[in-house]
Amino acid sequence: MKDSSRRILWLPLVLALVGALFCFWITLGNELTFCQTAGCSLYEDATLGGISLWYYGMGTFLAAAVMALLGSCRVGTWFCGICLAVDCLLLTLMIFTVPCTACLTVAVLFAGLYAAYRKESQSDAGKSSFGHSSAHSRSRLLLCWGLLWLMAMVQVAKGEMGSWVMQGKEDEAAVHIYVSPSCSSCAKALRVFSGNIEVAFYPVAEKPEDVAMVARALELHAQGQPLHLAMAQAFKEAPKAGFWANCSPSRLLLRWRLLRNQAHVLGAGSQVVPFIEYRGLPSAVAKEADAMEVAKLRKEAEAAMQDAHQAKPAPHTDSLLPLNPLISGACSGASPCPE
Numbered sequence: 001m002k003d004s005s006r007r008i009l010w011l012p013l014v015l016a017l018v019g020a021l022f023c024f025w026i027t028l029g030n031e032l033t034f035c036q037t038a039g040c041s042l043y044e045d046a047t048l049g050g051i052s053l054w055y056y057g058m059g060t061f062l063a064a065a066v067m068a069l070l071g072s073c074r075v076g077t078w079f080c081g082i083c084l085a086v087d088c089l090l091l092t093l094m095i096f097t098v099p100c101t102a103c104l105t106v107a108v109l110f111a112g113l114y115a116a117y118r119k120e121s122q123s124d125a126g127k128s129s130f131g132h133s134s135a136h137s138r139s140r141l142l143l144c145w146g147l148l149w150l151m152a153m154v155q156v157a158k159g160e161m162g163s164w165v166m167q168g169k170e171d172e173a174a175v176h177i178y179v180s181p182s183c184s185s186c187a188k189a190l191r192v193f194s195g196n197i198e199v200a201f202y203p204v205a206e207k208p209e210d211v212a213m214v215a216r217a218l219e220l221h222a223q224g225q226p227l228h229l230a231m232a233q234a235f236k237e238a239p240k241a242g243f244w245a246n247c248s249p250s251r252l253l254l255r256w257r258l259l260r261n262q263a264h265v266l267g268a269g270s271q272v273v274p275f276i277e278y279r280g281l282p283s284a285v286a287k288e289a290d291a292m293e294v295a296k297l298r299k300e301a302e303a304a305m306q307d308a309h310q311a312k313p314a315p316h317t318d319s320l321l322p323l324n325p326l327i328s329g330a331c332s333g334a335s336p337c338p339e
């Protein structure tokens with residue numbers, strides 16, 4: 001079936017060109033400054049058949065732009081509808097893994113492009129046998145896409161909020177410790193790790209009264225007390241807060257932050273504190289591993305020296321020693337060195 005109108009579809013054309021330029025910009029190695037989710041790192045190198053998905057996206061937008069130049073309302077609507085259905089599958093994948101902000105931006109462009117084509121198709125004079133029969137299904141497609149996109153955005157919002165750190169730098173710390181002021185084991189962890197620049201501390205409220213203790217510990221810590229002493233003193237004082245104090249904006253904000261930390265601990269599958277996360281290999285553990293390796297090498301060297309002293313001298317001969325073709329004296333990356 002041929003379209004009755006061959007006018008240029010300006011809105012679909014502009015959206016398609018914007019989408020193609022965005023995908024091309026990403027293929028040049030650029031990144032969105034607001035794309036800080038784990039999905040941005042997960043999907044940035046995704047390929048299909050050895051070709052980056054961003055090239056597929058760019059080709060799709062360019063095809064939609066050609067249809068807009070030709071005024072192909074109906075073909076463009078069906079084409080963008082198929083693309084939007086595929087995008088729904090990708091949104092579902094991101095919901096069950098991690099979302100990518102750049103991918104969600106492209107998803108908005110796909111939805112806008114489909115809606116623009118749909119509008120042009122409905123306003124076309126020759127839509128009598130096409131628009132009325134499939135408009136309802138296309139509306140369902142947009143509704144389904146919108147729900148999936150909102151669910152992915154909720155995941156992005158949750159990831160951006162994250163946990164609230166009380167001391168330490170979240171991005172640089174190798175050890176992340178979640179502690180409660182009323183936990184004796186947490187107090188031991190605070191004494192051992194407090195002041196270590198590679199450790200970040202996150203307070204958790206195990207009991208309702210822990211909120212007031214954390215608030216008091218924050219005051220003492222701001223006055224210059226080390227964190228472990230501030231927590232210990234707050235536990236001794238066991239401050240009580242009245243109804244209005246608990247409803248103050250600062251206390252409500254603190255409750256929200258503690259709730260986020262507790263949600264992280266529970267989401268990680270833990271029911272107890274202190275909850276300790278290692279990100280990378282801490283320097284203390286690395287030093288201990290190096291010391292163990294040095295001790296092992298020293299022990300092997302001493303054993304080799306003892307074996308050399310106990311070995312009998314080989315008889316003198318003028319002939320050359322026979323070569324064993326199964327023994328190699330060189331190491332290469334292609335094969336391991338012989339033992």
